[in-house]
Amino acid sequence: MSDLKLDTARVLVEALPYIRLFYGKVVVVKYGGHAMVDPALKEAFAQDIVLMKYVGIRPVIVHGGGPQISEVMKKMGLKPVFVEGQRVTDPETMSVVEMVLVGTVNKSIVSLINRHGARAVGLSGRDGDLIEAEKMQVYRYTGEDRPPEIIDIGRVGKVKKVNPEVLNTLMEKDFIPVIAPVGVGPDSEAYNINADLVAGAVAGALSAEKVVYLTDVKGVLDEEGRLLSTITLSQVEYLLSREVAKGGMIPKLKSAKKALSAGVKKAHVIDGRVPHALLLELFTDQGVGTEIVKDEGETI
Numbered sequence: 001m002s003d004l005k006l007d008t009a010r011v012l013v014e015a016l017p018y019i020r021l022f023y024g025k026v027v028v029v030k031y032g033g034h035a036m037v038d039p040a041l042k043e044a045f046a047q048d049i050v051l052m053k054y055v056g057i058r059p060v061i062v063h064g065g066g067p068q069i070s071e072v073m074k075k076m077g078l079k080p081v082f083v084e085g086q087r088v089t090d091p092e093t094m095s096v097v098e099m100v101l102v103g104t105v106n107k108s109i110v111s112l113i114n115r116h117g118a119r120a121v122g123l124s125g126r127d128g129d130l131i132e133a134e135k136m137q138v139y140r141y142t143g144e145d146r147p148p149e150i151i152d153i154g155r156v157g158k159v160k161k162v163n164p165e166v167l168n169t170l171m172e173k174d175f176i177p178v179i180a181p182v183g184v185g186p187d188s189e190a191y192n193i194n195a196d197l198v199a200g201a202v203a204g205a206l207s208a209e210k211v212v213y214l215t216d217v218k219g220v221l222d223e224e225g226r227l228l229s230t231i232t233l234s235q236v237e238y239l240l241s242r243e244v245a246k247g248g249m250i251p252k253l254k255s256a257k258k259a260l261s262a263g264v265k266k267a268h269v270i271d272g273r274v275p276h277a278l279l280l281e282l283f284t285d286q287g288v289g290t291e292i293v294k295d296e297g298e299t300i
């Protein structure tokens with residue numbers, strides 16, 4: 001027998017314990033806007049999701065689309081503005097956000113997965129009241145002994161509550177839910193929510209086995225830019241408070257913290273630029289990227 005065939009067999013055998021471990025479990029995958037630009041990587045992503053489904057995992061996708069929203073805004077003569085990593089969202093911007101995320105990005109991911117042989121269904125947080133949102137307040141430090149300044153960034157929300165019934169119904173029938181991060185506010189109005197925050201909240205509400213953030217870096221990096229393979233929640237606190245984690249890494253770590261506190265076993269930040277990063281993380285001994293776990297003995 002050729003070495004190549006034996007290697008293939010070895011790979012499958014290495015995957016076996018993981019397939020057994022994750023059988024029937026929910027894995028929430030955050031698919032970032034930066035990770036979805038290259039056509040070959042998009043194909044590899046869809047293959048990974050379909051393979052996960054066929055070995056008995058229940059994948060749930062939460063997607064972003066920040067770069068795609070900004071591109072359409074610029075074409076329309078609107079200027080994208082961010083405060084603390086959150087897009088300032090006036091009513092006009094909200095229409096573009098919803099149009100791009102729900103109308104374009106969501107549907108293209110659904111088609112991509114369906115073309116690879118599974119059945120995906122696209123939803124936004126407004127469907128089935130899936131994601132109840134409340135307005136996010138952003139504060140700016142104005143100096144010692146002075147009250148922080150409240151900055152109004154418009155229709156930006158945070159997750160108040162996830163109603164996962166619609167997801168459970170879809171998964172019961174073997175559909176893969178694909179969620180756009182738009183929430184519904186108290187008066188039925190739409191809110192723009194960072195997709196990382198939605199992924200962590202959905203994972204928590206589904207008591208997922210894992211939440212995996214696919215992004216455009218190797219994983220979580222330390223002060224010197226070295227990859228941190230495993231970090232605990234106290235290290236997450238350190239990285240946030242010392243501002244080692246900045247910009248787009250902040251909502252990922254905050255979301256991972258919430259997910260683990262809600263009972264999710266592990267969170268992973270992995271490199272979406274690597275083909276089949278998801279399969280490598282889930283089904284190989286060494287994994288890729290950063291895994292985030294609770295501290296030893298912690299029972300939260």
Ligand SMILES: Nc1ncnc2c1ncn2[C@@H]1O[C@H](COP(=O)(O)OP(=O)(O)O)[C@@H](O)[C@H]1O
Pocket residue numbers: 032033034035064066214215216217219220221222244245246247248249250
């Ligand atoms: N400590 C850190 N480790 C890794 N990435 C970091 C860190 N601090 C900030 N970042 C930034 O976070 C970015 C990932 O977040 P983001 O741009 O929102 O990606 P996505 O669109 O995939 O969600 C990286 O490209 C990197 O510039």
Ligand SMILES: CC(=O)N[C@@H](CCC(=O)OP(=O)(O)O)C(=O)O
Pocket residue numbers: 031032033034063064065066067069085086087097156157181192193194195196
């Ligand atoms: C409030 C807020 O900033 N929402 C994000 C939603 C999309 C997103 O999170 O996309 P990525 O994961 O690709 O960054 C935005 O408008 O860009």
